[in-house]
Amino acid sequence: MTMRDVAFVMYPDYSTTTLTVVMAFEAANSVTEAPPYELHFVSETGGQIRTCSGMMVESEPFAQTPxxxxxxxxxxxxTASTPGLIDYIRNAPRLHRRIVAISTGAFVLAEAGLLDGRNATTHWMHAPRLQAQYPAVKLAQNCIFTRDGPIWTAAGGAAGLDLSLAIIESDLGAGVAKAVARELVIYHRRTGSQSQISTLLELAPKTDRIHAALTYARDNLHKPLSVADLAEAAHLSSRQFSRAFLAETGHSPAKAIEILRVEGARNLMEQSRHSIEVVARLTGFSDRDQMRRAFLRAFGQPPQALRRMARLEATDSVETSVAID
Incomplete structure (x- = not known):
């Protein structure tokens, strides 16, 4: 098995949350007979680098090592980058086969010009600032990770794990990626096009009762889910529930249920081989036409288009790995 050198660029005030991706490559080394990755930590000065949490990380100085x-x-x-860091990243495509930014690491790549004209993402909190400072970036604000040629970007630490699993699958195959996911006790990776913010977080219920009703709905999408059912889950009368639900979420119960159904159906379309009819049934739509109309309202695209995009993303990932190797 070919050994692949993976390096993590360190600099002062570095966020330790982005180091969660290291776990994926450590796990890949532990689940294979011959470790496929050798990990490095590099910085402008070398030596110990202090992270934003106060943890010190030992690093090698920047060099021409590919x-x-x-x-x-x-x-x-x-904006914690330095001229030396930016110069190193600007020259990175000449040295390194694949370049990845996690969270606000996208600002470093953008300042170095690596994201000009490319699809990229960053944490949703910083996305407007990135777009304003670097208008040449094609910002995929709602994606958890993107890949544009040899440049990959992820929205944050958890999304970085999904991206790392995608990289491992591209490098070593689906079997190793699944073994890594099991080692880390996480679901096999989400596709990059999935939303950064889940529907439950976006609806932002303020009380436990409304949250309980939404959780019940999410876990029972295959059922009709009337207002009376949700009110019972919230231990409120139907009238009290409808009033409280609208006040807390800004949506009627019917609209919120449609949002939950669409999110669940999209996940199944992207991650399963179920037919459209089966996906519609599992997520509570009366038929495929009703689901299609809901997808058009939510995403501007039919279910088949999102499935094709997810499969193309997976195919492109493998083809990129072949080209890199």
């Missing part, structure tokens, strides 16, 4: 994959993590301050 790496298979170079990770640029985020910082508590998105």
């Amino acid at each position: 790496f298979h994959t170079l990770f640029v993590g985020g910082a508590a301050n998105p």
